[in-house]
Amino acid sequence: METNEKKFVMRYVVEDFDALQEYKSYSVTEEHYGIPWKMHIQKSSNQFSFNFECLREQNSEWSFDTEFTFKLQTAKDSLQSTHFWSYNRNQKQWGWVNLMGLNKLLEKFITDEKPVTFEMKVRILKMVGCEKEKLKRFDESIKELSDVVLVVKDIKFYTLRMVRNVNNVIGDNKLSFQFLSIQSSYFKSLFLGNFEESQKSEVTLTGIDPEDFQNFLELIHGEPSVDDATVDGILHLADMYDAPTAIKRCEEFLLEKSKKTLKNKLQISTRYNLKILKEKCLSEIKTLDDIRSVIPDDIEEMDPAVSRALLQKSLGFQ
Numbered sequence: 001m002e003t004n005e006k007k008f009v010m011r012y013v014v015e016d017f018d019a020l021q022e023y024k025s026y027s028v029t030e031e032h033y034g035i036p037w038k039m040h041i042q043k044s045s046n047q048f049s050f051n052f053e054c055l056r057e058q059n060s061e062w063s064f065d066t067e068f069t070f071k072l073q074t075a076k077d078s079l080q081s082t083h084f085w086s087y088n089r090n091q092k093q094w095g096w097v098n099l100m101g102l103n104k105l106l107e108k109f110i111t112d113e114k115p116v117t118f119e120m121k122v123r124i125l126k127m128v129g130c131e132k133e134k135l136k137r138f139d140e141s142i143k144e145l146s147d148v149v150l151v152v153k154d155i156k157f158y159t160l161r162m163v164r165n166v167n168n169v170i171g172d173n174k175l176s177f178q179f180l181s182i183q184s185s186y187f188k189s190l191f192l193g194n195f196e197e198s199q200k201s202e203v204t205l206t207g208i209d210p211e212d213f214q215n216f217l218e219l220i221h222g223e224p225s226v227d228d229a230t231v232d233g234i235l236h237l238a239d240m241y242d243a244p245t246a247i248k249r250c251e252e253f254l255l256e257k258s259k260k261t262l263k264n265k266l267q268i269s270t271r272y273n274l275k276i277l278k279e280k281c282l283s284e285i286k287t288l289d290d291i292r293s294v295i296p297d298d299i300e301e302m303d304p305a306v307s308r309a310l311l312q313k314s315l316g317f318q
Contacts, residue, residue: 006124006232008032010039010052014116017106029055031259032122034229035064035130039120048105051095052120054087062129063088069121072099075114131211132230135223138214148191149202152210156202157217161191183220186241212237219246226253228260232268239272251277263294270303282309 012028020026020043027040036055041048050070056062064087072079085094099105110116138157146158161180180187189195190203205213212233218225219234220243226234231250238246251274254265262281269278285291291310296302 006033006127008037008122010037010120010122012039012041012118014041014118017110017116030261031228033124033232034132034227037122039118041118043102046102047098048100048102049095049097050099050118051093053093053095055092056087056089056130058089058129060129061089063127064124064130065126067123067125068094071117071119071121072109073117073119074109074111076111077109079109134214135218135225136221138217147201150213151202151204152208152213155210157213159217161187180220183245184241184243186243208237208240209233216241216243216246219249226250228258231258235268235272247272247274255280261293262290263296266294266306267296270306278306282306282313285310285313288314 008030010028010030012026014020014026020041022044023042025040025042027038029036029038031037038053038055039051040053041050052068052070054064065084066087067082067084069080069082083094087094100108138159140156140158143158146160148159148161150157150159159180181191182188212230215225215230216234216237219238226249231253234246235250237243238250254260254268254274254277258265260268262284265277266281268274269281281294285294291314294310
């Protein structure tokens with residue numbers, strides 16, 4: 001089982017390249033993992049510039065190590081290149097002051113018939129200084145209340161595999177310790193089945209991110225840890241560990257409060273079989289432009305049922 005990767009795609013489509021005004025910045029801004037990102041282009045008399053910017057504002061030190069693939073696509077030709085870049089509070093932009101001489105760009109790529117698409121596929125390799133405040137502690141401070149330690153990348157989480165009487169504990173922790181076996185069939189089998197780990201006081205969990213696991217534990221212990229920055233990681237673990245209550249709470253958030261794009265929500269709904277969310281997303285697709293906006297980068301990745309629904313809708317729009 002692999003860690004839920006932090007990755008996203010942003011695009012800016014220019015329908016009429018000749019209509020771009022000189023020295024005017026054209027841009028699109030989206031939020032991914034709680035961080036706003038901005039892609040902007042600009043045409044001048046003899047050159048064309050492209051920039052990809054992180055808009056995070058914070059006084060403390062932070063950095064994101066990223067791998068991204070830039071792509072320029074037209075009907076005539078395409079240009080693609082992969083780069084590594086570390087964003088931080090003093091270095092928030094990556095790009096080209098002169099992506100290409102304007103005459104060369106027009107000659108090689110631009111046609112009268114088709115739009116120009118600028119795309120960034122981003123993978124966040126490492127995030128530093130972006131940890132959110134913990135809503136509940138699972139460290140050594142609650143060691144005496146726990147009966148198992150779960151280790152994720154050398155970070156220890158103290159929790160309960162079995163129900164214990166903690167009525168004599170002072171503070172909000174006495175209501176927070178629900179044992180994991182109730183919330184997850186995976187942990188029920190792990191702790192109560194005939195496995196070697198069932199008898200261990202310390203169990204190592206592999207292939208997951210400790211911050212995602214912190215958010216997952218907070219959610220199943222009643223804390224409001226799910227938001228647009230955390231929902232992907234929580235859902236990944238809730239699906240991996242078969243935790244239906246966590247899945248339900250994530251779906252409720254995506255239905256009622258999330259600001260994610262329709263495309264992102266539809267992808268999440270198919271990835272984790274969130275039927276209510278999928279139906280809501282499909283009901284919001286009312287034009288051909290809406291259909292185009294939700295098509296994934298690789299059409300073969302689209303759920304067949306969603307493909308059929310979109311095809312049926314497109315026939316109705318004609």
